[in-house]
Amino acid sequence: MMQARFSRWGFAVLASLPFAAVAADPKPWQLNMGRGVTTSSQHAYDAHMLALIICVVIGVIVFGAMAYAMFKFRHSRGAVPDSGFTHSTRLEIVWTVVPIILLVIMAVPATAKLIAMYDTRESEMTVKVTGIQWMWKYEYLGEDVELTSRLDRESDRIRQSGERPDAATSPHYLLDVDNALVLPTDTKIRFVITADDVIHAWWVPALGWKQDAIPGIINEAWTEILEPGVYRGQCAELCGKDHGFMPIVVRAVPRAEFDTWLAARKAEGEPPADPSQVPEGGDGTAPRSVDPDMIEDVQQGDEPAAPQAPEAAAPADASSAG
């Protein structure tokens, strides 16, 4: 039992080490933070590694000196406490100045990178992200393209069925959506982030940041994805009963592929990817008009109840009433 646990731990440690530096998405038993796939995530990783190395070196020196002193000057070998020693001015200067130098070494690059993380100037495109209970809406500003992104049908079926999800058959359980946010690589993309109802937070670890989505407030962030791939995240602010069921999927593709996708998306006039997944009136253009019960019906696989039909006596006003 003990040995099995030890070997499992040992294996996990060994298995996570080679991947720690390259993994975009977290791996089981991953020990270190991921390096991510954006300039800012890699800056954060570099700052973290610098601090980690400094901490390890300090730890080795301090605990090494302690162990050496305890062993070398032990009582059984006749060591006598130095009762006359109170302080050493030279030592006190050294252990004050050395940490200051180390802090400056860490703070200067960290501050520069932190400032760069918040500099959204010279971005090539803007995506508006809106958190809605319990989905995300993405608008490619100036392109007249928008989409809503919500938990994929398969994850939803598993969670409703009470089935125990299996990592082998459903590797992305609760981490898949119907419509991924498609973004170009090697492009500075600005995000403006807000919410429609309660506070949510948009978080894709591989991008290296997390930003609150607050009703009535527009937060900003930016990213420049360096490698094509699929990057997953989740809402990171407790936003209601289905907080755990509004994942985020970013599909990063080369610029040319993105341009083709965007053109196709514009041409098709943005119908939902799978109409069966979206309740009537819930195509993302008017989320507030969707009755929450209707969404729940659809999520549970039921046919949504038909919306109240407008009075037959007043057909002319029905279209402007919404």
Ligand SMILES: [Cu+2]
């Ligand atoms: Cu949430």
